[in-house]
Amino acid sequence: MKKHILVVDDHDDIRDLLGRYLDQHGYLVSLADGGEAMRGVLEREAIDLVVLDIMMPGEDGLTLCRYLQEHDGPPVIMLTAMSEEADTIVGLEMGADDYVTKPFSPRELLARIKAVLRRLEHVSAKEPAASDHSVLTFKGWSLDVHQHQLTREDGLLVDLSAAEFRLLKVFLEHSRQVLSRDQLMDMTKGREALPFDRSIDNQISRLRKKVEKDPKNPTLIKTVWGGGYMFTEESKAV
The missing domain is CATH 1.10.10.10 (Winged helix-like DNA-binding domain superfamily/Winged helix DNA-binding domain)
Incomplete structure (x- = not known):
């Protein structure tokens, strides 16, 4: 069964590029330009992982990461710029599972997604x-x-x-x-x-x-x- 990835980013070009790339590599993909759209997708779909940009107008990535943790949401990989190192650390402390630093290649993000999903399945299989x-x-x-x-x-x-x-x-x-x-x-x-x-x-x-x-x-x-x-x-x- 295909894994379902939700990409949350306010930049149309990044969001659409990642959506096409992940679709070509066998994933179901949903796109959201912010928090309201993200919550709408989560209400309708079973999402396996969220790719979440930190810097967004309105509700930023840290706010949305906190929301996902408080509601026992899916794992999160954050997209972050080098200048946002402090925010990255806060995001990890909130429970984000990994991060990718901009600029990045879609291939790197794909590898991170596969690794997080694989480890989660491995841990779930070993639960006492x-x-x-x-x-x-x-x-x-x-x-x-x-x-x-x-x-x-x-x-x-x-x-x-x-x-x-x-x-x-x-x-x-x-x-x-x-x-x-x-x-x-x-x-x-x-x-x-x-x-x-x-x-x-x-x-x-x-x-x-x-x-x-x-x-x-x-x-x-x-x-x-x-x-x-x-x-x-x-x-x-x-």
Whole structure:
């Protein structure tokens, strides 16, 4: 079955060029010139990956990337200029899966698309049996895997971004195991480490603020010197 790619770019020439190129290489392709059109396509079609330009008028790529993460959208490859390096890092921290720097060749983008889709399929095939359970619990807390809801021990719901949800889910499925940064990125994003691999540290910092009583002295998500991170509490699947 053909994979469906959505290209979001306000430049007609880039959008149409990529659309024709990806179509010639066996993909279904939809095009959008901005956020409103993007959301319209996502409502109508099952999209496997979004190619998203950062610099666009109105809702820029970072805003749309955040929207996709909050709504558990498809993987994202960002199109970015060298001068937008800081925005690129922010996008990766939000959960974008890869990026291509302008000017770029369509062949390079095609290779990135194939790599992201291949890694996502590989990670999905290796997910442990705990993923079949609807709720993962730890120390009075519960994570509803299907509803993407985290409930605190006192019954209050805690908002999680899509990236934070994936990270916590991985920790609960591998509780009391030391996981390296590379392992965490592979398990949560399904891609090889990018040059900005400190993004996983920022995600963990944000997650600690939501699950730790004292984020500056964490007891649930411990840093293991020279190793990575470990979720210290035993989790159960129910």
